Amino acid sequence: MNVRKQVLLLLLFLLFILEGALIPWILPGSWQSILAPNLVFIVLLFVSIYHNRHTALVLGIIFGMLHDVVFYGDMIGTYSLVMGFSTYIMGFIFRVRRAPMPVMMTVVILGSLLFDSMLYAIYRLFSLTQVTYDWNLLHHILPDLVLHFVFGLIIYVPLRKQLEKIARREKKEKAA
Amino acid sequence: MKLFKLLGNKRLFVILIALVMFIALMGFTLGPRASLSLPEKFLRDTVGFVQNIIYKPAGYVAGLFKDIGNMREIYKENERLKIALAQYTREKANYNFIEKQNKELMEDLHFTEQQKNKFNYSYHIAQVISVNADPVNKTLVIDLGERDGVKVGQSVISIKGMVGVISHVSNFTSTVKLITAMDAKDPNSNGIAVTSMNNHKTFGVVESYDETSNTLLMTQIKQDDPIKRGDMIVSLGDTDKYPRGLIIGKVLNVQESKFGKTKTATIEPEAEFQDWKQLFVVFTPEAPK
Numbered sequence: 001m002n003v004r005k006q007v008l009l010l011l012l013f014l015l016f017i018l019e020g021a022l023i024p025w026i027l028p029g030s031w032q033s034i035l036a037p038n039l040v041f042i043v044l045l046f047v048s049i050y051h052n053r054h055t056a057l058v059l060g061i062i063f064g065m066l067h068d069v070v071f072y073g074d075m076i077g078t079y080s081l082v083m084g085f086s087t088y089i090m091g092f093i094f095r096v097r098r099a100p101m102p103v104m105m106t107v108v109i110l111g112s113l114l115f116d117s118m119l120y121a122i123y124r125l126f127s128l129t130q131v132t133y134d135w136n137l138l139h140h141i142l143p144d145l146v147l148h149f150v151f152g153l154i155i156y157v158p159l160r161k162q163l164e165k166i167a168r169r170e171k172k173e174k175a176a
Numbered sequence: 177m178k179l180f181k182l183l184g185n186k187r188l189f190v191i192l193i194a195l196v197m198f199i200a201l202m203g204f205t206l207g208p209r210a211s212l213s214l215p216e217k218f219l220r221d222t223v224g225f226v227q228n229i230i231y232k233p234a235g236y237v238a239g240l241f242k243d244i245g246n247m248r249e250i251y252k253e254n255e256r257l258k259i260a261l262a263q264y265t266r267e268k269a270n271y272n273f274i275e276k277q278n279k280e281l282m283e284d285l286h287f288t289e290q291q292k293n294k295f296n297y298s299y300h301i302a303q304v305i306s307v308n309a310d311p312v313n314k315t316l317v318i319d320l321g322e323r324d325g326v327k328v329g330q331s332v333i334s335i336k337g338m339v340g341v342i343s344h345v346s347n348f349t350s351t352v353k354l355i356t357a358m359d360a361k362d363p364n365s366n367g368i369a370v371t372s373m374n375n376h377k378t379f380g381v382v383e384s385y386d387e388t389s390n391t392l393l394m395t396q397i398k399q400d401d402p403i404k405r406g407d408m409i410v411s412l413g414d415t416d417k418y419p420r421g422l423i424i425g426k427v428l429n430v431q432e433s434k435f436g437k438t439k440t441a442t443i444e445p446e447a448e449f450q451d452w453k454q455l456f457v458v459f460t461p462e463a464p465k
Contacts, residue, residue, distance in 0.1 A: 020306035021231035025238035036309035071308035073315040
């Protein structure tokens, strides 16, 4: 098995932990009720573009389920569905070989919008929220988008390198 | 013919089935559940263990920087606290007399053991180990669980006021659903019967939170209610759902309700929903079966 792959998976789990345990401390108090960053999702978008959208789909469902069970407030399945679906759709639409940076950043922006909008739609469907979409867009989705974009820029270079190494290794194994 | 072609597309079929299954899962888990299944408990406890390792040190480091920042503020706060403490000691003497008298009266009136202990709450300190920032499904994970006797529905308070309700419990951790996620239409949330701290003639029900203005809404207030701006609102505790005397918040303003028969009040929550550290779970005395 590929060691690099396992290390990446472990790092992804660590990122999930940090999201709940460290990010609230870094953000200033007044931002804590506005921003709900989902960093694991951004990494999965990278996986979907540079590696394989089916892997991203499975990882999205698994990590979404993890999030749902650990932070079980109202119901299980929202994050799982939304993360799996939006990573897959993004990988499905942008089937570009060796996508350059602007394309990847577009994916991050569109993916983030799709993710938060779907989440809102599901909560609205089960009438767990009463705010309008416009309000939600201004107060949650767009601030999240900015944070996701910055995070995407930070991890772009190292993550792409690692993911392409994994892809190259797999190609070699297939050829051998 | 076109429909068959569409169904012949295997990928679309799988996606549709998955969608239906997810919606079914959400619908199933939305209602009240007796307890969590074993895999869920295991997952929560394992993740909770790792979160516990990270959250506390991170909080100490972050807290250190913040403390250096408001050294002057702390000096002033100390001054205020000294004054408050002096007042408490004075009132404590008076309280002891009243409590003793109250006990004697209970004896005289032959209160049962259960009636005597009804308001004998105990407060268990809990450490927050993780925060979910999702605007609708706002939850915290705390490090007390089934082993410590925590049960679904117990109230959770911070030093300032009421924070939320325990929504799910596993062996070593439990999830707190914040009152900022309260909603009259939510099947899992119950309204809190409340009164004013200084005037018990006030009565109302707090059952929803308005996210756009960050206030709680208190409804079903009678027209002749003495409620006014600045009143401290506390829980009334006449049902088994919530204990008595939990601080909810201050009244911002009172207005006529939409239908005119009653009044509604907007309440600014007293607890701060940020920088989570320690919380208290309120244990009510066991009711005999």
